[in-house]
Structure formats: structure tokens, C-alpha cells
Amino acid sequence: MLIAFGSSAIGSIAGISGGIIIRPLLGIASPVGTLQDTINFLSSSTVLAMAFVSYLKNRKSNESLDYNVSLFLAIGAALGGVLGNNIFSIVRDGMGHSSFGIMQGSMLLLINVLVLLYVICKDKITSKNVESKVACVLVGLALGFLAAFLGIGGGPMNVAALYYLFSMPGKRAARNSLFIVLISHATSMATRASTGNIPEFSVLALVLMCVGGILGATTGTTISKYMTDKGVERLFLYILIVLIGINVFNIWLYV
Secondary structure, X not given: OHHXXXXXXXXXXXXXOOHHHHHHHHHHHOOOOOOHHHHHHHHHHHHHHHHHHHHHHHOOOOOOOOXXXXXXXXXXXXXXXXXXXXXXXXXXXXXXXXXXXXXXXXXXXXXXXXXXXXXHOHHHOOOOOOOOHHHHHHXXXXXXXXXXXXXXXXXXXXXXXXXXXXXXOHHHHHHHHHHHHHHHHHXXXXXXXXXXXXXXXXXXXXXHHHHHHHHHHHHHHHHXXXXXXXXXXXXXXXXXXXXXXXXXXXXXXXX
């Protein structure tokens, strides 16, 4: 619950959903032998609860969502999420849980390093203003696939894409990112439930993590109101540095 609370509070401010923090921390904190798909399921459930509460609270703020962009990104992300979950199951069963955990951790590490480099150099890179709805869907498809396959709920990829491709400032990017996370995760969880693809898990752990996610989202969105765009972007940078350290440690545990 504490992991869910802290991750969701930070995630709701920075727009990274919290999943990219929750998944590696659960990998460290969970008992030995906990299956990777159980960790991903608990993380995804928490992210869904957090994103829903954040969306409700953000609707009342002055930072409105850009539905011309985020809605089509969300549609693509929802489709990509379904595909990512299916590929996740195939690759996991073929590689084994330990090898798959190493691969997931390595991919997360690479993504975080690349996004960190972009954020550091962001002011020197000319951002775009993509307007094509087809392009939005395709970008969302790629983001949703990676988010589902890695079990991270979008994470820094969403925010970085909104910075670069759509020229959004920090707070606006964070709120649109969480809307994309909400739609893609709702679709993913509905697909899981309809196909019976639910791993074994502790009901108590699920309830406590969702409660932590909701409380974290409430806390984070309240704090965000008093932060500037630069403050949100700076927090995003610090989170990336911490995540890289967590990823390295998590890979070491699997090895």
C-alpha cells in the first residue's frame, strides 16, 4: 500500500501513471517466487484506480484536456494494450519468468535512459505539432503496446511523446498522459477479465494497493495545483534518475 501511495502521488503529478515505479519496486519487495504476471496485474490494477481518480479531480482544474490529441492517442493505446498483453503471455511462456524479468527490466532501463537524455536536451530540440488523427492513433498504438508488454502503464514514454510530438508544457502533458493511461488500462483490464487471463493474487494486497493508489492520486493532484510547469518537468527528471537506479537493481536481482 505504501508503494502504491508514494508511486501514485508522484505519478499523478508527473503524468507517468505510477506503474513504472510500482512494477520494479514490487519486484524488489514481493516474496521470492512471486510470478511476474501477478506483479504486472497488481501494478495495472493500482494504476487504473489512480488514473480514474486523477481524471475526476483534473476535470475540475483549469488545465483542460486536449481531446483532439489525447482521445485519439488513447484509442491507439487501448488497441496497442490488447496486443501487448497477448504478446506478453506468448513471450513470457516461451522465455520463462526469470529470463523474461531480465528482458523487461533491460527494456525499461533503456527506455528510461533515452527519455532522460531527451528531457536533459529538450530545450535544444525543436518540438513538433502533430495534428493528424491517424498519426495520433499510430503513436498511441506504439505507446500502448510497450506499456502493456512492460506492465508500466505508459510511464515516461507518454509524457516524452506529448512533450516532443505535441509541444505540451509539463502540467498539460501530465494530465493528458493520465487520460491516455486511464483509457488504455480500462480496455486492457476489461480484456483480461473477459478472457479469464487473471493470475493468482492476494485479494488483500490488491485492495490495499488500490486504496493506496486512490489516496496517492488525491494527494498528487492537490500538490500539482501549486506547482509550475517547470516544477513538474524537474520532478519528472528526478524520477527518471531514480527509476534508472531501481531498474539496474531489479535486473541484478533476476540475474
